[in-house]
Amino acid sequence: MAEGGSAGFRSGFVCFVGRPNTGKSTLTNAMVGAKIAITSSRPQTTRHTIRGIVHRENFQLILVDTPGLHRPRTLLGQRLNDLVRDTYSEVDVIALCIPADEKIGPGDRWIVEQVRQMAPKTTLLGVVTKTDKVSRDEVAEQLLAVSRLLGGDAEVVPVSAVRGEQVEVLAEVIAAQMPEGPAFYPDGELTDEPEETLMAELIREAALEGVRDELPHSLAVVIEEIIPRERDEDERDKPELLDVHANLYVERPSQKAIIIGKGGARLKEVGTNARKQIEHIFAARIYLHLHVKVAKDWQRDPKQLRKLGF
Template identity: 60%
Template sequence: MSFTDTPEGFRSGFLSFVGRPNTGKSTLTNALVGEKIAITADQPETTRHPIRGLVHRPDAQIILVDTPGLHRPRTLLGERLNAQVQETYSDVDVIALTVPADEKIGPGDRWILDNVRAAAPRTPIVGVVTKTDKVSRDAVGAQLLALHELLGGESEVVPVSAKDGVQLDVLLDVITGLLPEGPKLYPDDHVTDDDTETRIAELIREAALSGLRDELPHSVAVQVDEILPDEEREGVLDVHAVIFIERPGQRRIIEGPQGRRMGRIISTSRRGIIDLLGQNVYLDLRFKVLKNWQSDPKALGRLGF
């Protein structure tokens, strides 16, 4: 059957995960798709653009849109990320509000829900309690009740653990039931509509963020310059990329003592790029200072924000 052939009763549509930064949206997206398409890190605000992942089922095709976490912005970048998220709300069929099992529901969650309902008043909302592997069963139950109370009405609430693969099928069943009937929108072998260069840049940024703390992670951006066949080694691709930072001193932090941290960044991201491309690569990384790029409209435009 081609992806344009549709069995009777087939459903297809778009689901957006929304929630505070670092509530497990990207980890859940990867778990549902069955392949890593969104980077994950311990820092909030890791996701910087909506990422579409595909879930293929016999009865449905679900396009997952993993968005940046909605937050009160501190920079022009933050404002643009919020605008991206709010624009996404109006284009999807279902919204899933993610709340981690190990953090109390607070004003930030209510603020997000108010924003969602204002932007998409008729779009159904599913509550998702994430990271259930981190707490007791009683704590999960209490969080489910709290989230149900926050959403009100007939909204369904599903507890999941993306890490352990628990309740993912239940969540997909609930989402499928809310999608409209319609044809497949992508071929069966499609897992994401992110282009290759974007995925490579994100793998490098994930490796660069690993272990960083404080504000520095938000100062890091990555862009792929070019991908070329190696002139001397057959079957090897040369990947040239730039790590953008806001101040010269940040380079020393990222590189680490004697450049050891930089060596790990190259090794880790190169392995991910090899898995993605299915062939050997040589990775060339260089630094460029873009002063205060998070608040500079010109620099943000250059970096695709």
């Protein structure tokens, strides 16, 4: 393994941008090699700028996975956009993600316009995602279309994060644009996100599976506390035991009923699915205590937004 400070080693920050649901989080997880960003078919699933760290022999990439940039309708939407704008100005490379199975539209052009305005000197690459969903000819057509959108000088790479195709090629292309310099993080570290944030995002992802369109924007998860349990002598060789207490906040009683489900069945399923993901990432045994609460119109209330971490 090359030392982080050796000649020729490159390191830097890259941000995947694009409309909601263009595969940014899935691509982040594929490049890091572990699940550190939540994925969902629902737009606006990512709420925080999660940093994933890609370690290779000759380079280190820090992936900043932002919420999708969009025209905001609420105070929460505006704050999510502010997060994205702050990120644009701090990274070395911006990679625009456009799915292979969707025509380039006004939303994509608007994002390119925003990026050019906010980070005119930052290198902009194109990534055609979800190539497993279309034929090779359609991928070729989309590559040409994205190239025209970004201008002839921008590199464009096709990838299927689900199949792992071209992910390494993309990593190499991005790394070539990075400045020479030492690694920012020690080998083996996958994210600098606090434990509580990662756990909250995984619970949120589990809660969003299979629900109606109205809910994603209205759901926030806060980890209230993580309490290590005392272990008996005969359990010393087993993974750590953690009690995790989390509150799921929605805006209306009707949404609370959706999350809990009939006789609490849905909330139990959410807990089971989230626990498996958390145990896998943290290599610990988890006891998950979930409580659903109503915080009326929290997306529009500055005080409640602060309380919920936005």
